[in-house]
Amino acid sequence: MTCAEGKTGELRWSFRVRDYDLERTLTSGQAFRWERHGDGWEGVVAGRWVRLIQGPESIEAQAAEPARDWRWLGDYLQVQSDLGAILATFPNHPPMRAAVRACHGLRLLRQDPWECLASFILSSTKQIMQIQRIVRLLSERFGAPVAVPTGHHPEFAFPEAARLAACEEPALRSCGMGFRAPHLRQAALAVTRGELDLVALGREPVAVARERLLRLPGVGRKIADCALLFAYGFQEAF
Structure with a gap:
């Protein structure tokens, strides 16, 4: 490149x-x-x-x-x-x-840690199309608008942790996430308060990083490993 x-x-x-x-x-x-x-x-x-x-x-x-x-x-x-x-x-x-x-040609993306973690918290028991719809609604309602080409429909960034931490649970549930709403809000609060440092997490050994993520409500081994692999590139989480 x-x-x-x-x-x-x-x-x-x-x-x-x-x-x-x-x-x-x-x-x-x-x-x-x-x-x-x-x-x-x-x-x-x-x-x-x-x-x-x-x-x-x-x-x-x-x-x-x-x-x-x-x-x-x-x-x-x-x-x-x-x-x-x-x-x-x-x-x-x-x-x-x-x-x-x-799967020849498939690459592992390197995503923003907060968006990746939040998205997989929302993924529990959901199919890909359902997750996409929840993430789209969440971004439209709570994300900042981004520049688009002339005539293109509006697009929005994924909401920052602080924005979601300030939301009431019913507002989050209105995006179709159901029982995942309190889990997402608790994760957003942990990031906003500095209880979970997503930058420092990438410098930890994979076992330590996984253990920190597993402390979050609604985060099990699969969600933690998806975040570690797709946001930080921890091959050991594969």
Whole structure:
């Protein structure tokens, strides 16, 4: 990946990739903000609207505002990760190799820790389409608006922890999350009060980081490991 460093920035950028299946990656249940529109995928990453199109050896990106440095998106997509090196660490037995063949080109995204943790708290006993709807409603009602192209429908960033911590439980339930509402609010309160430091969490050994997440109401081993893998890249949580 090469980053744009012009004076005014760029609205479009191209990431050169190999063995990268964008559709498999964005629809694999790692993240819940992506929607298919025509030949591309639209979502909100790091508070920015973005459209992605898969090319033969590239991912073409479009933003609504010029960006001088596109590392925010390259890091999210993990375009520089060495897929071959990662796969070489997998056990060499038939079931695993069959899974690798079936998911060829799928990459592990590197998401914002708060959005990732909150999304998986909302995922309990829900299907992907249901999670997407809850996350969309939550963002529309409590998230900050983001810049979009002229004529595009409004888009919103995922709500910050402090915003959700200030919400009453009925307001959260109105987004369709049901019994998960108090769990989400308790997590937001823990982050807002500094009881859970999501930045420091990424520097902890995986066992320590997992134990801290498991203290949160509604967070079991699966949710904790999803957050550790998709937000921090802890391969041990796979």
